[in-house]
Amino acid sequence: MRLDFPLVGPGGxxxxxxxxxxxxxxxxxPPMRVDEEARxxxxxxxxxxxxxxxxxxxSGRPGFGQVTILGRPVGARTxxxxxxxxxxILRLDEDLxxxxxxxxADPDLSWVTAGAGRMIRSQTVxxxxxxxxxTTNCAWGATIRMVTALVEHLGASAPGAPATGPAGxxxxxPEAMAGAGLGFYRDVAxxxxxxxxxxxxxxxxxxxxxxxxxxxxxxxxxxxxxxVSARLQALPGVGPYAAAHTMMMLGRYSxxxxxxxxxxxxxxxxxxxxxxxxAILRRFRRYGRYAGLxxxxxxxxxxxxxxxxA
DNA sequence: CGTCCAGGTCTAC
DNA sequence: GGTAGACCTGGACGC
Numbered sequence: 263m264r265l266d267f268p269l270v271g272p273g274g275x276x277x278x279x280x281x282x283x284x285x286x287x288x289x290x291x292p293p294m295r296v297d298e299e300a301r302x303x304x305x306x307x308x309x310x311x312x313x314x315x316x317x318x319x320x321s322g323r324p325g326f327g328q329v330t331i332l333g334r335p336v337g338a339r340t341x342x343x344x345x346x347x348x349x350x351i352l353r354l355d356e357d358l359x360x361x362x363x364x365x366x367a368d369p370d371l372s373w374v375t376a377g378a379g380r381m382i383r384s385q386t387v388x389x390x391x392x393x394x395x396x397t398t399n400c401a402w403g404a405t406i407r408m409v410t411a412l413v414e415h416l417g418a419s420a421p422g423a424p425a426t427g428p429a430g431x432x433x434x435x436p437e438a439m440a441g442a443g444l445g446f447y448r449d450v451a452x453x454x455x456x457x458x459x460x461x462x463x464x465x466x467x468x469x470x471x472x473x474x475x476x477x478x479x480x481x482x483x484x485x486x487x488x489x490v491s492a493r494l495q496a497l498p499g500v501g502p503y504a505a506a507h508t509m510m511m512l513g514r515y516s517x518x519x520x521x522x523x524x525x526x527x528x529x530x531x532x533x534x535x536x537x538x539x540x541a542i543l544r545r546f547r548r549y550g551r552y553a554g555l556x557x558x559x560x561x562x563x564x565x566x567x568x569x570x571x572a
Numbered sequence: 573c574g575t576c577c578a579g580g581t582c583t584a585c
Numbered sequence: 586g587g588t589a590g591a592c593c594t595g596g597a598c599g600c
Contacts, residue, residue, distance in 0.1 A: 287579085399580040404594060454593020459581090501581045523579040 263336055265345055266326045269377070273359025278377030279319075279327050281566050282352055285381045286558075288393055288511070291406060292413035292428040294382070304332075306420050306432045307347040308385060312340050314420040314432035317348060327352075333422040353380045356513060361552040368548075374559050378566075381555070383511050387474040388467055389433045390511045391497060394504040395459055404452075411451040416442055439464035459499030472497070478512055482551070487516045506554065515555040518542060527561050 269277040283289055283303040289296050293306040302320040309315060315331055322328030329348050331341065349355055362375040384390045396408040414427060416434035423430025439460065447457025466472040477490055485493075487509065494505040506517040518524075520539055529537045542557065549556040 395581095397579055399578070399592085400594065401578045401596070403596080404578080407594090448593085452594065455581090455591095456593075495581095499581065503580055507579080519579080521579045522577085525579095527579095 263331045263341060265329045265331075265341065266322050267329065267345070267349070267354065269321075269325055269327055271359065271380075272355060272357040273362075275357075275359045275362055275375070276377040277327075277352075277354070277380060278566075279321050279352075281378045282380040282382055283319075284565050285378075285562070286511075287397075287402065287405075288384065289382045291393060291409045293417065293431060293433050295429075303382075305348075305351060306417075306423075306430055307344060307351070308418070308432040308435075309340060309343045309347070311343065314418050314430075315340070315344055316420045316423070316430050317344060319348065319352070333420055347385060351383055351385065353383055353513070356380065361549070361555065364549055364552065365556065368556075371556060371559060373563065378559055379555055381510060381513075381558075383513075385433065387478040387508070387512065388436055388463075390508050391463065391474060391494070391500065391504075392433075392439070392460060394507045394511075395456055395463070395499040396453070397507065398456070398499065398501075398504055400454075408451045408453050408456070412439065415446070415450060436464045436467035440468040456499055462498045482514070487514050487551070490514055491517060510554050510558065515552045516550070518546060518554045518557045524557070524561055528557075531560070 269279060271277055280301060283296050288294065289303065295304045297304070300320070302318055304316060304318050306314050306316040315333060315336065318330040318332060320328055329345065331344055336344065358379050361379060365371040365374045384393065392412070393405075393409055396405045410428045412434055413431050416438040417428070417431035420430045420432070442461070444457055444461055447453045447460055451457065453460060467474060477485065477493060490509060490512070491505050494500050494508055495502065500508070503519065503521050506519045509515075509517055510519060520542070525537070525539075528542055529535060546553040546557045
């Protein structure tokens with residue numbers, strides 16, 4: 263089944279679909295996949311009333327994106343739920359026009375107004391936190407290994423999914439992750455010391471002691487960015503970096519992600535050997551609640567090649 | 573082969 | 586409140 267959706271945000275701002283697909287490395291982590299060659303994005307989504315489904319998203323007729331639901335045909339109900347999940351993941355409901363107004367006045371970032379800044383997002387806050395923990399203190403390859411193992415061995419499969427491998431599987435529920443023993447995290451995911459963090463996190467969410475999803479739903483007037491940051495950092499294995507990373511995925515852009523990749527990358531782009539955190543913060547202070555997003559886009563501009571001159 | 577460290581965090585001073 | 590050291594893993598380096 264195929265469904266079209268307009269590439270226009272709530273504020274009338276344009277949406278650059280490809281830039282969204284490669285907005286962040288999480289798009290390369292199961293249950294997501296980016297196909298650079300075919301210029302498409304796939305993700306297996308969990309659905310409330312049925313088995314997971316894998317969807318393929320690509321550009322469609324001019325001005326539209328197109329969603330293809332793979333596997334056997336779906337009914338109207340499932341199609342609707344799937345599209346809702348896609349809209350969430352692509353952040354189609356987010357109004358970026360206020361951010362674009364500020365970026366337009368900044369020569370280094372005016373390019374974003376063509377449709378950048380929609381950070382691809384996971385279905386749940388739980389999934390964001392787990393992935394963030396899996397990026398800490400390790401190389402990217404290790405992050406892929408850990409997340410792939412979680413999805414492959416603990417995720418529910420969509421109809422028609424291959425018997426083995428991560429393809430066609432949704433991200434595991436907290437219950438599924440809580441049910442895996444510490445041995446799984448050590449020997450299969452090879453998560454090292456993070457295994458205990460992941461298990462603890464999954465248990466506390468599965469047992470209802472921690473409510474992560476409300477952090478995703480609440481607006482800044484209900485729960486401040488500072489409060490969200492504090493609650494995230496209260497979780498096992500989540501410190502300043504992982505909290506800032508998770509918050510960007512929640513659309514809480516006030517904190518900047520300052521880590522061993524962003525710092526040198528910023529310095530390189532500014533043609534400096536080193537730049538102090540305070541100087542970086544000052545540079546992006548003008549963006550207010552969008553500071554972290556502005557910083558991220560500044561760093562990742564070259565992730566998408568500039569369009570050829572007309 | 574040992575050492576370092578990668579998109580950090582926790583604990584103990 | 587600020588700062589060393591330890592911590593799993595595995596790939597990149599220097600010897």
